[in-house]
Structure formats: structure tokens, C-alpha cells
Amino acid sequence: MSGTKAAQSEYNEVSLGETCKRQRMTSICYEENLRLIPRLPDEISIQIFARLPRVCYLNMRLVARNWKAVMMNPELFNLRKELGMTEEWLYLLTKFEDDKLFWLALDPRSKIWQRLPPIPNVVYEEESRKGVYGLLMRNMVGQSNNLTNIIMGWLWRKHALGQLPFGGCAIGTADGCLYVLGGFSKASAMRCVWRYDPIANVWSEVTPMTTGRAYCKTSILNNKLYVVGGVSRAHGGLAPLQSAEVFDPCTGTWSQVPSMTFSKAQVLPAAFLADMLNPIATGMTSYKGRLYVPQSLYSWPFFVDVGGEIYDPETNSWDEMPIGMGEGWPTKQAGTKLSVVVDGELYALDPSSSPNSGKIKVYDEKEDAWKVAIEKVPITDFFGADVCNNMDSFTSSSSESMEESAAVVWKVIAETNLGHAELVSCQVLNI
Amino acid sequence: MASAPENEKNASAPEKKTLTLKSMINNEEFVVDEHVALQSVTIKNMVDSDCAGDVIPVPTISGEILALVIEYCKNHANPSASEDDLKKADAGIVAKDIYTLIDLVLAANFLDIKGLLEVTSQKIADSIKDLPHQDVREIFGVENDYTPEEEAAVRAEHDWAFEGFP
Numbered sequence: 145m146s147g148t149k150a151a152q153s154e155y156n157e158v159s160l161g162e163t164c165k166r167q168r169m170t171s172i173c174y175e176e177n178l179r180l181i182p183r184l185p186d187e188i189s190i191q192i193f194a195r196l197p198r199v200c201y202l203n204m205r206l207v208a209r210n211w212k213a214v215m216m217n218p219e220l221f222n223l224r225k226e227l228g229m230t231e232e233w234l235y236l237l238t239k240f241e242d243d244k245l246f247w248l249a250l251d252p253r254s255k256i257w258q259r260l261p262p263i264p265n266v267v268y269e270e271e272s273r274k275g276v277y278g279l280l281m282r283n284m285v286g287q288s289n290n291l292t293n294i295i296m297g298w299l300w301r302k303h304a305l306g307q308l309p310f311g312g313c314a315i316g317t318a319d320g321c322l323y324v325l326g327g328f329s330k331a332s333a334m335r336c337v338w339r340y341d342p343i344a345n346v347w348s349e350v351t352p353m354t355t356g357r358a359y360c361k362t363s364i365l366n367n368k369l370y371v372v373g374g375v376s377r378a379h380g381g382l383a384p385l386q387s388a389e390v391f392d393p394c395t396g397t398w399s400q401v402p403s404m405t406f407s408k409a410q411v412l413p414a415a416f417l418a419d420m421l422n423p424i425a426t427g428m429t430s431y432k433g434r435l436y437v438p439q440s441l442y443s444w445p446f447f448v449d450v451g452g453e454i455y456d457p458e459t460n461s462w463d464e465m466p467i468g469m470g471e472g473w474p475t476k477q478a479g480t481k482l483s484v485v486v487d488g489e490l491y492a493l494d495p496s497s498s499p500n501s502g503k504i505k506v507y508d509e510k511e512d513a514w515k516v517a518i519e520k521v522p523i524t525d526f527f528g529a530d531v532c533n534n535m536d537s538f539t540s541s542s543s544e545s546m547e548e549s550a551a552v553v554w555k556v557i558a559e560t561n562l563g564h565a566e567l568v569s570c571q572v573l574n575i
Numbered sequence: 576m577a578s579a580p581e582n583e584k585n586a587s588a589p590e591k592k593t594l595t596l597k598s599m600i601n602n603e604e605f606v607v608d609e610h611v612a613l614q615s616v617t618i619k620n621m622v623d624s625d626c627a628g629d630v631i632p633v634p635t636i637s638g639e640i641l642a643l644v645i646e647y648c649k650n651h652a653n654p655s656a657s658e659d660d661l662k663k664a665d666a667g668i669v670a671k672d673i674y675t676l677i678d679l680v681l682a683a684n685f686l687d688i689k690g691l692l693e694v695t696s697q698k699i700a701d702s703i704k705d706l707p708h709q710d711v712r713e714i715f716g717v718e719n720d721y722t723p724e725e726e727a728a729v730r731a732e733h734d735w736a737f738e739g740f741p
Contacts, residue, residue, distance in 0.1 A: 182716050185684065187684075188681075192696045193700070197704055200704050203733060205729050206721075206726065207717055208719055208720050212729060257737075258736045259736050259737070260736070
């Protein structure tokens with residue numbers, strides 16, 4: 145009965161009746177001007193705000209300063225969680241012909257699309273980031289001065305439409321935020337990590353990875369963001385990375401994870417092959433409390449699957465993946481292995497060579513085999529071309545829920561004509 | 576057939592305690608069964624601590640609003656009401672203009688009736704969600720304290736996010 149005290153005081157007011165009311169009115173007269181809604185206590189106003197669809201918030205920010213402050217306050221989103229008002233949105237990273245990267249968000253309920261602000265184009269050299277300048281920049285961005293961000297955004301739009309950094313970046317989600325990790329910039333693999341906070345609608349830079357990585361794999365496990373592998377620039381070529389590290393969004397720090405052993409790659413039949421072929425992680429999925437990393441050997445552009453390894457956070461060590469799992473893991477293209485866990489089951493999309501005949505497979509742990517879960521996946525034009533995007537196909541391949549597929553019901557969640565666009569990543573945030 | 580339950584009701588009537596709620600705004604009085612009124616935590620605390628007289632004065636709440644509150648409490652005190660019935664009844668109670676809803680949410684807050692507070696807040700949210708911000712300002716009497724530059728920046732962020740989508 146935590147409310148007893150408050151109720152008690154209210155009761156006093158009841159019995160005191162009019163006198164008290166008048167007193168109250170005068171005492172809050174000044175405060176009323178500062179209230180979110182003058183006639184209501186802020187507590188109730190916030191209850192109302194929490195019940196608004198999330199898509200309204202950008203508009204409601206325009207009402208007044210304190211409205212904007214509340215709409216950007218994590219407390220409001222905690223209340224949404226308490227009230228069960230959270231909404232799952234789909235976030236798509238798309239790449240246009242000219243290598244422009246665009247983030248889009250889709251509210252599946254209202255079918256409203258929202259464009260995310262671009263990642264501020266502050267490309268500075270790796271070295272300078274270690275210095276004071278880097279710190280300053282980070283602080284500036286971290287304070288999420290909106291005006292600064294918008295201006296940066298406009299500048300980016302007008303002057304930097306060409307090559308964007310972050311080609312080959314990895315995309316993950318943690319703690320209700322999107323993360324863009326590493327990638328190439330001016331041909332060097334970057335350590336930088338950008339975080340998009342949907343509450344503030346801004347990008348900010350967080351602690352960089354200890355190693356510059358492009359095309360690394362990322363996944364969330366126990367609320368921590370793991371990255372494994374990828375490539376870095378070395379000796380004029382691309383060097384694959386076996387190392388791994390983990391980001392804790394609560395502390396904002398990176399810690400080392402033991403490197404993958406690639407034990408399979410060690411037992412190649414001929415030594416010369418080992419020189420030519422590089423081991424690389426081709427996917428990563430958090431499944432049953434461990435990280436499953438399928439691996440390949442590659443000599444660009446050829447990939448040879450060599451099973452994979454499993455990271456167990458409890459023992460902090462890598463172990464070999466069951467043979468059937470590694471060998472049967474469906475491959476998307478160029479050795480990329482996408483998968484998703486829905487209701488504890490591991491699914492992967494097997495796109496096959498001809499359009500409209502993709503399958504969804506599910507991993508059977510007992511038999512150590514991948515089995516067809518859904519025969520026909522209506523993927524229209526999965527790769528590029530004139531995409532009138534069927535978002536479902538994206539959902540199935542790269543993220544979220546195949547809740548729909550569980551009922552073998554496919555529906556087009558939403559369509560939009562993005563012109564010539566390629567889907568780079570697709571994530572779901574529930575806030 | 577009809578007379579039997581009628582008799583029963585009459586027989587039990589003397590045992591049923593009632594409370595009188597009096598709006599201090601327009602002195603309107605409402606006689607309600609105690610178990611109905613007790614859905615208000617505020618009233619319950621008064622009754623529990625023996626502070627409630629025969630007539631409970633309710634300041635700041637008009638008779639019109641008090642009637643709605645009592646209707647809500649009656650519905651929710653009925654043990655045979657199904658969830659669906661209650662939903663429909665709630666929807667009927669909050670099918671009011673925004674100004675009435677504001678009074679109602681204040682009453683629900685004052686009388687501490689959680690369910691009513693929730694449905695009314697939700698209804699207010701539903702009624703403003705599609706409105707332009709200028710209308711929201713006007714309805715709630717919120718003063719625009721943005722400088723023109725600030726407002727332009729917030730608007731630019733909004734327009735950038737939504738422009739060009741069907």
C-alpha cells in the first residue's frame with residue numbers, strides 16, 4: 145500500500161473541502177504555466193503521452209519545449225513498457241545505386257514509414273579519435289544537441305551524397321537501440337560504433353571496438369552485443385579476423401572474447417590450400433544461450449563451408465558445431481548465412497537459385513539436421529532491381545518474427561516503392 | 576417468477592449500506608451502494624478510517640462528471656459483467672468531448688480509480704493522436720514557448736522523417 149500516504153492526504157483534502165481546494169489552486173497557479181497540460185498534473189499528462197502511438201511523438205514534440213523533453217525521456221518509454229504499450233517497428237538499412245545508405249523505419253500498425261536521420265558524417269582518422277578532438281566530438285555528439293545533429297544531417301544531405309563510410313558495417317540491436325559497427329572508410333576497416341537511439345531520434349558514437357572490422361558478424365546474447373570475425377586491411381590486402389569482442393550497453397565498454405579457433409580449417413588436406421584459403425565467420429546467431437557461428441574458408445569470391453563453432457558464455461570458450469548443423473546451414477550468397485530464432489527455434493532462409501522457390505528451414509537439434517519448415521517463400525526480387533519491397537521476405541531472412549510464418553500465413557506488411565534499392569539490414573526494435 | 580427475486584432484493588435492501596456523494600461544485604447528491612463507491616480508493620480510505628460521514632463531499636468534481644464516475648463504478652462492481660460488456664460500457668462512458676474527458680481523468684485521479692484513469696487517458700490519447708500540433712496546443716491551452724528557430728529545427732526533423740512517403 146504505497147499509495148496510502150498519498151490517499152491519506154487526499155482524504156484530508158476531501159474533508160477540508162473547499163478551503164483546501166482554494167489553497168491548492170493558488171499554490172499551483174505559478175506552476176501551472178510549466179505544466180505539460182495546464183489543467184492536468186504532469187503525472188496524468190505522461191500517462192496520456194505513454195498511450196500515444198510512437199509515430200506521433202515527432203509531431204507532438206512540436207507542441208512545446210517541455211513536451212519535446214518528455215517525448216525524449218526514457219522514463220516515458222519505461223512507462224510504455226509497464227503499460228504494455230510498446231510497439232515493434234521494423235528498421236531497414238537500404239543501399240541505393242550510388243552507395244547511399246538510408247535507414248527507414250516502418251510502423252507496421254499504422255503502415256507509416258519514417259526516415260531516420262543519417263549518421264553524422266564525421267569521418268575522422270582513427271588516430272585523431274584517440275586524442276582530445278575525438279573526445280570532444282564524442283561529447284558533442286553524445287549530448288545529442290538536436291540542432292547540431294540536424295545541421296549535420298543537412299550538410300550530409302547536400303554535400304556528401306557520394307560514398308558513405310560504413311560499407312561493410314555490421315548491424316545489431318541492443319537495449320532498444322540500433323548499432324552500426326565498423327565497416328570500411330577510405331579503405332580502412334573502422335573501429336567506430338554508432339548507436340541510434342529511437343527515443344531521441346539521434347545517432348551518437350559509442351566506445352569504438354578494440355579492432356577495426358568490416359563485414360564482422362554481430363548478435364545479442366544476455367543483453368550484450370557480440371562481434372566476431374570480419375576483415376581488416378593489412379599488408380595491402382584483406383586479412384580475416386578470428387578475434388571476437390563484446391559490448392555491454394549498460395557500461396558502454398568492450399571486453400575481449402576468446403578468438404575463434406577455426407579448428408576445422410586447421411586440418412586441411414594440403415598446406416598450400418591453407419595459404420590460399422582464409423577462414424571467416426559467415427554468420428552468427430544467438431540460440432539457446434550460446435552463439436552459433438557458421439564458418440567458411442574463402443578465397444574471394446569462392447567460399448567453402450567448413451561447419452562452424454559455438455561460443456558458450458558460461459565457459460567462455462569455443463566448441464565445434466554439430467556436423468549436420470554446420471553443413472546444412474542454408475547460405476544466402478557469398479557465404480552469408482542468415483538465420484533467426486523464433487520461439488526458441490532456429491530458422492534460416494534457403495533462397496535457392498530460382499526466384500519464388502525459396503524455402504525456410506528449421507534446425508532439428510535431436511537429429512542434427514535442417515528441415516524444410518515452409519516450402520514456398522514468396523520472395524519477389526530479393527536482390528535489388530525495381531523493388532516494390534515485400535517486407536516480409538526481408539523479415540524472414542534477416543530478422544524478427546516469423547510469427548506469421550508459423551501459421552504459414554504470408555502477408556505483405558507494407559509496401560513502398562524505394563526505387564532501385566538493396567536491403568542491407570533489417571532489424572526490429574520494440575519500445 | 577418476477578416477484579421472487581424482487582422480494583429477495585427488498586429483504587436484503589436494509590442491510591445494503593449506501594453512501595451519499597455530494598458534488599461541491601453544484602451540490603448535486605448521489606446515493607450509491609457502498610461497494611460501488613468503494614472502488615474509489617480515496618473513498619475506501621475514508622470509510623476504512625471511519626472518517627466518512629453520511630454525506631461525502633467531493634470537491635472539484637461536478638455532478639455531471641460524478642455521474643459518469645458512478646456509472647463506471649456501478650458497471651465494474653457488477654460481478655456478472657463480462658469483460659466484453661465492461662469494454663463496451665467503458666467505451667460508452669468515455670465517448671465524450673475532450674474537455675469532459677479532462678474533467679473525468681482529473682476526477683478518476685482524485686478519487687483514485689485506476690481503471691477509469693486508464694480508459695480515460697487512453698481515450699484522450701486516441702483523440703489527439705492524429706491532430707496537428709497546433710490543434711493540440713489549442714485544445715490543452717499549451718503555450719508555445721519555442722523560439723521560431725527552435726521550432727523550425729524541430730519541424731525540420733519531423734518533416735525530414737516523414738516527407739516523401741505515401
